[in-house]
Amino acid sequence: MAEKKKSFEENLADLEAIVTNLEAGNVPLEEAMEKFKTGVTLSKELEKTLSDAEETVTKVMTKDGEEINIKQDQDKDQK
16 A cells, blocks of 8 residues: 655654754764655755745636736836
């Protein structure tokens, strides 16, 4: 059976636990390297999730159903 994908919050908690564990400095080198690799992977996944969320938040629907990008509208207003 396929493993259920963890939520953003679960992945963030896992990353925080890894960082705390590594900062404590009592992890053997080989284990520390594995934890570091896992942490980097989690960090990239979290960054992608945040980037996707930011993209979704910056879009709104116009009256006729077309998507507009809020950032582009704000840039026009600032000029």
